[in-house]
Amino acid sequence: MTKIQLTCFAQSGNAYKAALMLNLSGVEWEPKFVDFFNGGSRTDEYLELNTMGEVPVLIDGEKTITQSGVILKYLSKKYNKFGGKTEDDDLEILRWLLWDNHKLTNNIAVLRYLLQFAKTGETEVTQFLRARIKPCLKVLNNHLDNSSFVIGAEPTIADISMCGYLFWPDEFDVSWADYPAIASWLDRIKALDGWVHPYELMPGHPLAK
């Protein structure tokens, strides 16, 4: 049987969400490296695979799935792992997935990109993003103060999505000492069987000079 493939590169927190889910679910999969920083997601071939021009894409036989949240939902259903136990749980998971994509990941990913890869230095844009990220991290920290994982005592795809960029705090200039509940939650995720740091799980680190 052909293995599941995932388009990815080591610096992609969005791809990491899917890669981590595959690992934590004990699924055999193979990475399909995208040379993102040299236009690899803008080629005709890539756009044919994903008209949105985004990484990740999951290829499972005849099925091609994009958007990390959809990939997580697909894998959760397929392997019966990291889903909710009730319909209310599933709605709660969806609520956090949407918040993650719109607020948490979106702002952090762009700030990290500007600081680490575009190397813009401090600008009005980075200041704007820092100001957007702070309240998001407060929301998450407050929420995790009362809950081991995002929707209760067990990890779900909401956790796997929301931690996508959070193992690189130094790359977007945040210290988890300021957000202790997030720090403990990340430690709980790291302790899960199959957890691997993004730079080890996906190809392309370090970047070629």
Ligand SMILES: N[C@@H](CCC(=O)N[C@@H](CS)C(=O)NCC(=O)O)C(=O)O
């Ligand atoms: N909401 C999408 C975001 C995917 C995304 O933005 N991926 C980045 C790489 S980490 C990308 O391909 N960006 C290209 C672009 O924004 O045009 C998801 O969760 O899959």
